[in-house]
């Protein structure tokens with residue numbers, strides 16, 4: 001039995017690397033969402049930016065939440081996991097022109113420290129290189145604890161990223177671990193398809209235990225996979241205990257996916273954390 005559990009963890013490490021290396025190739029999907037919809041968005045794939053894509057937290061959208069941190073602490077550290085071209089971070093820093101009314105929204109400039117993680121470096125129509133003043137890193141979002149060892153962030157976002165990795169709950173676990181006390185994480189599109197069909201229990205658990213916002217899981221248009229959006233605050237001294245266990249691997253071509261089952265008797269420990 002012990003050998004079987006270890007074999008599974010080894011397989012998980014391998015499929016995580018497979019998914020990551022697949023993402024190191026340039027892709028045709030949207031990689032440059034900004035704060036709000038803009039002229040460069042291409043319907044029908046996206047008509048929204050981060051402000052619309054991410055669920056509110058404590059009644060605040062992601063920009064209002066960042067503003068709250070800046071007001072309280074004088075500055076905010078923001079990490080965008082799977083940041084694509086980095087346009088959201090660039091707009092947080094330098095501001096942007098609103099598509100709807102043409103008004104210029106000022107950036108937080110030196111009041112925000114921006115960190116972007118991506119599997120692949122992209123350009124966008126507006127940014128012909130890595131945006132200035134943003135700490136951009138190439139690395140695997142499934143290993144956040146290792147990549148950002150000794151660092152913490154006030155806000156961590158992940159928009160349309162979790163369904164590209166093999167082990168999405170390892171990504172989410174790492175996001176929570178890297179939050180400062182009182183910090184918030186915001187996720188758009190995390191696969192919610194437990195092998196035992198206990199998705200509703202997982203959502204209820206996160207709502208009850210962590211006051212998380214978890215919307216009803218929906219089917220993603222492009223991947224036909226049931227996903228949910230989550231936002232959550234890290235409370236001082238409260239670790240994330242996820243009642244999940246690895247349950248095997250769904251060996252799909254190109255993007256393998258780790259399977260999970262709901263188990264209230266365990267605390268999820270990501271393989272290769």
Ligand SMILES: C[S@@+](CC[C@H](N)C(=O)[O-])C[C@H]1O[C@@H](n2cnc3c(N)ncnc32)[C@H](O)[C@@H]1O
Nearest residue numbers: 023031032033082084118119120140141159164
């Ligand atoms: C669909 S794009 C979304 C980009 C951006 N968040 C947006 O909404 O415009 C997916 C992004 O996730 C990144 N990504 C996918 N798998 C990753 C992984 N394992 N580690 C780090 N980044 C990853 C890709 O390189 C890309 O930047």
